[in-house]
Amino acid sequence: MPSKAMETMLRESLWAKTLAAEELDRVVRESYEREVPAGGFVMRRGEPADLWLGVIEGLVKMSLSLADGRVSTFTGVTSGGWAGEGSLLKPGPWRYDGVAMRPTRVACVPRHTFERLVSTNLDFDRFLLSHINARLSLFIGLMEFDRLLGPDARVARCLASLFDPILYPQASSFIRLTQDEIGLLSAVSRQRANRALHALERAGLLRVEHGGVEVIDLEGLRSYLGDGSA
Structure with missing residues (x-):
């Protein structure tokens, strides 16, 4: 029997709206x-x-670990987000790691279920296209941030990226992330993330609170350039 939390997460996901009631019941089962x-x-x-994965509760860091010990972080997947559809659309193994940054519960949709939806439901396919396009736009933006922006701006854009309505449908103005987690997702140290957060707070874009940050000016975060200093 699926847990109540998992069933609720599945039924409230954006893609669930593309399914008939009988098909959604089958996915849940x-x-x-x-x-x-x-x-x-x-x-x-x-x-x-072999699984399409949705985060019921927690946080997953999508990253690639190199042989010399370096780690390249792509993005984080928060509660309500989904990951792995690109890998399921072609045969082969995972090409990256998904690591739980805190105790995490995930919903696992088997490959055969995912492939049935892809082959029989055009509206589901349209959802996947929009989801993959949003993910691609995120990755292009992250590459731009990493190459062109300083640490303060990278932290600002990283936080702003967590408000994409397709990738993060449960986003609210309060982001429950520790400074360690923000640093990992922004590819800066915890200490540098702390400095960046206080710079953004002084700029009136967010408020640092216990257990996370309260975003005050989302558009300001998206356009913040900072001074580029390390």
Whole structure:
């Protein structure tokens, strides 16, 4: 039996609106939940990509670990977000890692369920196109931020990216992220993330609070350039 939290998450997902009631019921029956401890792998590079994964609760860092120990972080997936559709659309293993940054619960939709939806539901396919396009736009933006912007601006754009309505449908003005997590997602140290957050607070764009940050000016975060200093 699916947990109540997983069933609610599945039924409230944006893509669920593309399914008939009977098909959505079938997806719920075929899916299952996993609990992943902080630091555990939700998905692991080289292992078979056989699940579409939705975050019920928690935070997953999508990254690539290199042989020399360096880690390149792509993005984070928060509650209500989905990941892995690109890998399921082609055969092969995961090409990146998904690591739980805190205790995390994920909904697991099996490959055969996902492939059935792709092959029989045009509206579901349209959702996937919009989701993949949003993810591509995010990655292009992150590449731009990393190459052209200073640390303060990278933190600002990283936080702003968590408000995409397709990728992060449950986003609210309060972002529950620790400064360690913000640093990891922005590719800066915790100490540098702390400095950036206080610079953004002085600029009137957010307010640093216990357990996260309250975003005051989302458009300001999206356009913030900072001074570019490290």
